[in-house]
Amino acid sequence: MPPESVDPAWQGALDELGCGKSDSLAIGSIAASELADRYGTPLYAFDAAVLRRRLARVQAALGPRVHILFSVKANPSLAVARCLREAGAGAEIASLGELHLARAAGHAASDLRFAGPGKTDAEIEGAVEAGLGCFHVEAEGEAASIAAAARRRGKRVRVALRVNLAQELSGSRMRMGGRSSRFGIDEDQIPSLLAAIRDDPSLHLAGLHLYSGTQVFDANAFVQQASLLVDRAIRWEQQGNVHLRELDVGGGFGVAAFAGDPAFDLAAAGQGIQNLVRAHADRTWFVELGRFLCAPSGVYLTRVVRRKRSGGTTQVVVDGGMHHHAAAAGVGSLLRRSPLLAHATALRSPADTVTTLGGPLCTPADQFAEQAMLPQLSPGDLVAVLHAGAYGLTFSPVLFLSHPAAAEVMVDGGAARVVRHRGEVTDVLRGQEP
Numbered sequence: 001m002p003p004e005s006v007d008p009a010w011q012g013a014l015d016e017l018g019c020g021k022s023d024s025l026a027i028g029s030i031a032a033s034e035l036a037d038r039y040g041t042p043l044y045a046f047d048a049a050v051l052r053r054r055l056a057r058v059q060a061a062l063g064p065r066v067h068i069l070f071s072v073k074a075n076p077s078l079a080v081a082r083c084l085r086e087a088g089a090g091a092e093i094a095s096l097g098e099l100h101l102a103r104a105a106g107h108a109a110s111d112l113r114f115a116g117p118g119k120t121d122a123e124i125e126g127a128v129e130a131g132l133g134c135f136h137v138e139a140e141g142e143a144a145s146i147a148a149a150a151r152r153r154g155k156r157v158r159v160a161l162r163v164n165l166a167q168e169l170s171g172s173r174m175r176m177g178g179r180s181s182r183f184g185i186d187e188d189q190i191p192s193l194l195a196a197i198r199d200d201p202s203l204h205l206a207g208l209h210l211y212s213g214t215q216v217f218d219a220n221a222f223v224q225q226a227s228l229l230v231d232r233a234i235r236w237e238q239q240g241n242v243h244l245r246e247l248d249v250g251g252g253f254g255v256a257a258f259a260g261d262p263a264f265d266l267a268a269a270g271q272g273i274q275n276l277v278r279a280h281a282d283r284t285w286f287v288e289l290g291r292f293l294c295a296p297s298g299v300y301l302t303r304v305v306r307r308k309r310s311g312g313t314t315q316v317v318v319d320g321g322m323h324h325h326a327a328a329a330g331v332g333s334l335l336r337r338s339p340l341l342a343h344a345t346a347l348r349s350p351a352d353t354v355t356t357l358g359g360p361l362c363t364p365a366d367q368f369a370e371q372a373m374l375p376q377l378s379p380g381d382l383v384a385v386l387h388a389g390a391y392g393l394t395f396s397p398v399l400f401l402s403h404p405a406a407a408e409v410m411v412d413g414g415a416a417r418v419v420r421h422r423g424e425v426t427d428v429l430r431g432q433e434p
Contacts, residue, residue: 298389321359
């Protein structure tokens, strides 16, 4: 943040938004201050051009043979999902609600893939009825539920098995495999389930799915896991007289979320995946990405409400907080670190004030920075959280203290429009009965 020692992650986030040399933040060529004045704060602003560029960059790195799926969970904004769909991305869902959103964004149900370890029978029934493209099966009992739903409707349903490899994915901030896990099926259990699906006329065995972790900053480790999945596919095909044509090798590419975070080597990952694709040309390949596609497109804007001195530290309170952006407050992280913060109208001002920056909620967890060196902030100043286009409202305790939900705007072609309306103070009563 300070010009004397600029953090590469912070600078990279500004570069992505086209503000690398500016003193004032803009989203899609519209000043952040103008957006805040027009739509109020707290506010999420997304840049459609960044979304398109991110998708194009990933597609170029992985090659034309790889189908890129947007993981809707990262940002279930209809506008974001539609923008990425129009730019060529498919979609991966994890709930029946996300299925409805993906279809509203223009995806055909038959093109969607449904992952997640806790699909209820009602969700399975609803997805089968809608004509879902493929279930990523995470347990033997789930396969049985899908088969039962398929039989009731006289359909044959496509499934792929999510594999829990014995080898953990290194370089991942959040691991989802390599040990006892509710995610996926242990690899020693796969052969018997493959045989059962092969012999079940209500199920069509499409292939395998792998997702061993997220916020992966080691590209070589990601490619190694993909290679392991290919090896297992070949072995299980030979052992079980099955054809595993589709391989979803997951994603979870790392994006800087906090000061000092590294960058993911997309070129190395792309080269490794392209080598696999060339060596196994008879397969269909998928990579699923959420945060990597949409985080850099978003900015969370919040305004300073109060400033005071306490215990030798400057305490700054803003009108936004963890109820809108829990990830920036470190929820889910082992260590609290400052997110990528910026003084939106004075990007190059020196970070010369020891500051603790937090929101309005009655919990010490509602804190974006603790005794961090930040520019001097006064009431009315606009603070931006960068790389905020993923796991914002969707990851946050939006009902805590009953503040209204933040509005969201999409900026595209120099014009801004509201894509999620701001909540009302009376929303606290919605759906309740005395």
